Amino acid sequence: MNIRFRLNGREVEIEAGADARLLDVLREDLHLTGTKEGCGEGECGACTVLLDGQPVNSCLLLAPQADGCDVVTIEGLAEGAHLHPIQEAFVEEGAVQCGFCTPGFILATYSLLRANPEPTDEEILTALEGNLCRCTGYSRILAAVRLAAARLLAQRPAAPQPVAAAETPEAE
């Protein structure tokens, strides 16, 4: 079948079997091997990609189902040699050991922080419940997400001050 979709901001067009999973097409045909196959059954999240902005398991998705969609893989986050702030935070906090689960965790984090820039720990854990890590014990991952959230928040342009606020006398 002929399948077209946007992949990390570029249009791609490929031929794939009707039973090819998006995961296979990404790794085998498009040579983007950052997306990993762990369990192959939607339990571990190593194959997480963003489909129209939302995290999904690419092992449970047929490539034809991505036709016409926007797909982002871990390769789509860094800008040239500059890692994304979430990737930097994972490196700095030591949230990576064997690294196999990391792309999935980072994409799940990316989607969380875009929707909710200041998540509570509970919200972080809920957003990451579809991702398993067998090395870190999760506390470094939680720390990395907190750090990434703080950095991204600091980078955001300050919200315009409401006019009324400027007129309010300092009440201290």
Next chain:
Amino acid sequence: MDYIRVTSEDELATALRRDGAVLLAGGTDLMVKMRGWAIRPSLLVDISRVDSLRRVSTSSDGAVIGSAARVADLLANSTLCVRYPLLAAVLRSLGSVQIRNRATLGGNLANASPAADSALALLAYDARVSLAGGAAERTLPLAEFLQGPRRTALQHGEYLRAIDLPAPRADWIPFFHKVGRRRALTIAIASVAGLLAFRDGDIVDARLAAGSVAPTPLRLHSVEQLVVGRHVDDALVATAAATATRAVAPIADVRATASYRREVAGELVARFLREAGGLAPASL
């Protein structure tokens, strides 16, 4: 295997008449089964972009949920979640973020697992399902649609169109608890969902449903009959729990023994009555 993506229900009905055609919604059940070679469809009919099947409408009469509506979309629908908090509670516990972004309500029901979480809330709300694609569209109570593990009332060529919920009572107290190995991504060992309404301290309406404890998710009618008209005290809690353990018919499998499942079902019913009736939690 072939794949087609239909964009209307007319196309869907035509495609489903072909031999070996299997309907594909979110794929979160189907892809796992195909990987395990449990099923080998010759044609997958993808309904995930049929707009009429993804529609959700709420009114004072109730709600109509298209079968291909995704769990994440339902959770983002605040009107629906405020009016049907038990459905929201159950959907929040389904799978993980990744699964909820693909999984559909229709897929959860048509897959007919004894553990299907959404069925518990939908049974409690007295949901009906409408089936189309056959000689004539028909609607039936969800309890009749779910016939056994992997068995539903769907005939060849039929598909699940929508799930209809009657208007809810405003004073229902919801309860949902799923017992499993971990919180996320877990198939329940046993689960109970329910709705209770009180007047002057007496239970006036009771809906209780249990999952993973019988061939299908099921309503606990005998417990409901027992508690309606009563006020909650320790004696009622004990009898209700015992009645629940007799109302279920669990199997033993890798996740739990049958007798443990019975105990859990009884305990969850007891917890619900205690919480809703304002009794202190039982000391362990």
